[in-house]
Amino acid sequence: VIKTPEIMAFDVYGTLVDPLALDVVLAGYVSVDLAAAAALLWRTKQIEYAFRRTAMGAYADFTVCTRQALRFTFTALGLSPTPEIESTLLDAYASLPPFPDAVAALMDLRVVGIPLVAFSNGTDAAVRTVLAHAGILPLLDDVISVDPVRAFKPAPVVYRHLATSRGCAPSDVMLVSSNGWDAIGALNAGLRAIWIQRDPNAVFDPWGFEPEAILADLTSLSARFALNR
Numbered sequence: 001v002i003k004t005p006e007i008m009a010f011d012v013y014g015t016l017v018d019p020l021a022l023d024v025v026l027a028g029y030v031s032v033d034l035a036a037a038a039a040l041l042w043r044t045k046q047i048e049y050a051f052r053r054t055a056m057g058a059y060a061d062f063t064v065c066t067r068q069a070l071r072f073t074f075t076a077l078g079l080s081p082t083p084e085i086e087s088t089l090l091d092a093y094a095s096l097p098p099f100p101d102a103v104a105a106l107m108d109l110r111v112v113g114i115p116l117v118a119f120s121n122g123t124d125a126a127v128r129t130v131l132a133h134a135g136i137l138p139l140l141d142d143v144i145s146v147d148p149v150r151a152f153k154p155a156p157v158v159y160r161h162l163a164t165s166r167g168c169a170p171s172d173v174m175l176v177s178s179n180g181w182d183a184i185g186a187l188n189a190g191l192r193a194i195w196i197q198r199d200p201n202a203v204f205d206p207w208g209f210e211p212e213a214i215l216a217d218l219t220s221l222s223a224r225f226a227l228n229r
């Protein structure tokens with residue numbers, strides 16, 4: 001059992017909705033055997049671009065990172081994305097499917113009574129759109145985007161923005177993320193963190209930061225808190 005936080009914040013892409021599910025859509029444009037690799041490259045480049053833009057002090061919002069990463073991915077595969085293909089894939093990104101455990105787990109946590117928010121690199125509009133489509137938005141108390149800070153995770157300033165937006169001390173906030181670097185970013189900024197190891201082969205970076213729990217998915221999350229509220 002883990003000490004109940006004042007607020008739980010959920011990473012969005014990779015934790016609540018699944019960007020790698022776009023392999024199905026990508027298979028319409030790249031060869032079927034490359035579709036999963038293309039989805040992963042798109043995702044990897046999107047995150048790299050966010051890291052680099054923060055390091056460079058050259059912020060452009062996450063929708064820009066997503067679009068530029070898509071262009072990179074197509075070019076790397078020797079393809080050129082037409083405006084039509086690009087808009088089809090970006091529309092698909094705005095309607096990513098939820099992970100199968102997400103809705104039920106958030107409903108269970110609402111019963112426990114912990115305020116739940118989304119906390120994402122995505123813009124407020126993009127996050128609200130994708131979470132509404134996934135049926136998740138009504139289960140949340142708030143959406144907090146890094147966008148007003150003009151920096152991306154894992155800059156400490158964005159995690160402090162999350163806490164202050166909700167009137168909390170950093171140590172009152174529990175971040176739940178499948179992105180290990182995001183969990184480490186939260187811990188580094190003085191927040192608490194749980195790592196969701198959605199990929200059983202994923203390795204948690206050995207930087208000396210320890211999440212309070214490592215769970216395979218969100219299903220067992222509420223049981224960790226139910227007893228000590």
Ligand code: LAC
Binds near residue numbers: 012014119120122179
């Ligand atoms: C997010 C990305 C990091 O939702 O997945 O913030």
